[in-house]
Amino acid sequence: MQVYEAPIRDMRFVLEELHTDDGFGELEGFEDFDADMRAAILEEANKLCRDVLLPLNWSGDQEGCRIENGVVRTPEGFQQAYKQFCEGGWAGLGVDQKWGGQGAPHSLAKMVEEMSCSTNLSFGLYPGLTNGAMVALDGYGSEDLKNFYMPRLANGEWTGTMCLTESHCGTDLGLLRTKAVPQDDGSYLVTGNKIFISAGDHDLADNIVHLVLARLPDAPKGVKGISLFLVPKYLPNDDGSLGDHNNAGPTAIEHKMGLKASATCQMAFEDSKGWLVGKPNRGLEAMFAMMNSERVAVGIQGLGVGEIAYQSAVYYAKDRLQGRSLSGAKNPDGPADPIIVHPDVRRMLMTMRAYNEGSRAVSAWVSRALDAEHAAVEPEARERAKDFIALMTPVVKALFTDLGHESAHLAVQVYGGHGYIQESGIEQFARDARIAQIYEGTNGIQALDLVGRKLPDRMGRNLRSFFHPVSQFIEENAGDEQIGKMVASLQQSFGALQLSTGHIAQKGLKDPEEAGAAAYDYLRLLGFVAMAYCFAKATKVAHQKLAEGTDEIAFYEAKIITAKFFFDRLLPPATAQFMAIKSGKASMMDMPEDAF
Template structure:
């Protein structure tokens, strides 16, 4: 049984308390979004996601999408849910008010994203792709393009996609073949085939705005010769009404392991009319503005699936009677005790809880930095926020999706045979979560990006945005009466991270394969140190609240227990990854390819 109610109190803790001293200061432009407004938005978002999106999650997975007469049809209930979603203003929650959006901070928007990802990940991709497209369009589009397209995308009337992947190339976009032929009127004719295009066609929005990567006739080879084009499904007229169908057509829907209610399309562009976005041969730069936004969003997808997997498992563990407690009968009136009494079930539930609360805390920190990039009052704070976002984006994408997938499998294990069959809806979590580790740059690519680009960039400047606050926190709270043990654990893990960083910097300069061999282990280590910092800080703030006296004693005590479990059980094994990192590449790379 799929069970969900948004963890609003924990979301508010992250928004209002945990990162209050993050050094970014008060952010300008969000004065309307005070605690009362934030709380109201979270409550309304929870109602929509829990009461509208969740009921069509499993049924949408069972029905899937289909093509009828050249048009993709989404499952029953999706068009009505999308209409309600847009009428509530959710499509433009974080979009600038000048384009018709609500202008909410990203830190709040990511919490709402988490809710939609928990309750209906397939549905969430439709507005999610549109938001990503708007990021690229706002950053690189002309003023005419922005003023014409952005308002209709912000209100959900028109949706958006990103069209990168082709049958012969995925991550290696330098091999891209789609062509763009310039026309006398300033437009271009786009010809080529794309695959794996999420929301490539559907019946939710009136029009779909594709952002397509293609090559001009005289473009240089490789990634330096890629441009980005805006290609609408229907040609819009000057007044915004829709004209003729553009030959940008979904030719098939991919048959996937999961996300079956999300239309993942094979697209054919047969001389479709498009317009250049940004400068010629600079399309990859423009697309990466969207992809970086999407990578953080994909990380939130992992968190979202992890949260509903956890809540569904807690519900089942309290209801399912099997065996007796090792410490004595806990349910004397029943034939057996609920399985939540068993230590191994508790181990899995606490692990899932830590994954979710740790990921939520780190994502709130990164989202604060996303806002601070543009809204911090001090230039130095804006620069530091930009460095922090650059460093943490691959960590959020890869680690959160890995943990979300792990949590979905723990949910199946807790449910036993009932988790393995389709009718309970639990196995859907594992199928849906799996793609998040692959798309928007597979997690191994994220790790390579972290060690190959983000660490050495400007002599390690990005890393300083993370190392400095963590080291200062350790120094300030070493020997603390309440959290001293946690600080000791954090200090050990941070030391392992520092030594691993030095190893990669030294070895990677001489041999890039050494850095590549260490990349995945290093990303996980950095991510868990970030979680450890957040858990220790959460425990510190919780002890302070309990000392002051609070009517939310249970919440803060649970925060402390969760943090204790993280430091006792989850952080120590990750510290051992330093041994893998410093072991070098030889045992990985020495095997001849012919011997595999």
């Protein structure tokens, strides 16, 4: 059974209590979003996601999308839900007010995004891709393009896509073949085929604005010859009304493992009219702005699925009667005890809970940096936030999606045979979560980006934004009677991270394959150290609140117990990955290809 209630108390904890000393200082422009406003927004978002989106999740998966007369039809109920979503202003929650958005901080908008990912990941991709398109357009589009398209994207009247992948090229965009021919009126005619285009076509909005990577006739080869174009499905008139179809549409829907209510399309562009976004042959710069935004969003997808998988597993574990507790019957009047009494079920539930709380804490930290990059009062804080985002984006994308997928599988295991059949709705989580480890750059690519680009960038400057606050926290709290043991574990794992960083820097300069062989383990180690830091801070806050005499004793005690489980059970294996990193590339690279 798919069960969900937004973890609003934990969301407010990481927003309002955990990261108050993150070093980014005062942020300008969010004065309207005080604690009361944030609470009200979270409550209303919970109602929408729980009562409108969640009931469509399983049915949408069963029905899927279909093409009728060249138009993609979404499952029953999606059109009405999208209309309600837009009328409530949710499409533009985190969009600048100058474009008609609500202007909410990223730190708040990401919490709402988590709710939609929990309750209906397929639905969430439609407005999610639009948000990514707006990032690229706002940052690189001409004033005319922005003034015309941004308000219509912000209110959800139109939606957006990103069209990168072609059948012969995915990660290696240098092989891209789609072409764009300049016209006398300043527009371009775009021709080519794309695959795996999320929200490529649908019946939710009146128009779809495609951001398409293509080559100009005189473009140099490789990635340095790629430009970005805005290509609408329908050519709009000056007043915003829709004119002719722009020969930009779906040729097929991909038959996927999951996300069946999200229209993933094969797209054809045939002399489709478009406009340049950014500078000629500099399209990747604009597209990566969009992709980096989407990579954080994909990480939130992993967290969202992990949260609903956890809640659904807890519901079942409390209800399902099987066997007796090893310490004696806990339900003596019944035929058996609920399975939540069994240690191995507790292991799975606590693992999922710790993954979710740890990911949410790190997510809130990164989201604060996303806000600080543009809104921090001090210029130095803005630069530090930018460095931190660069470092943590691949970690958020890869680690959160790995853990979300693991949580989905743990939920299936808690349900047992009932988790493996479709009617329970639990196996859908495992299928839906799987793609998040692949799209927007596979998790292996994220690890390579971390060790190959983010670590050596400007002599390791990005790392300082993470290393400095962690080392300072360890120094200030090593002797604390309440959290000293956790701080010691944090210090040990942080030391392993520092040694791993030095090892990769030394070996990677001489042999890039050594860095590549260590990349996955290093990303996971960095992510778990970030979680450990957040859990140690959270425990300190919880102890302080309990000492002050809070009336939320159960919440803060549970926070401490979850942190203890993380340090006892989850951090030690991550710390041991230092040994894997030190082992080098030999055992994975020495095998002759013919021997595989």
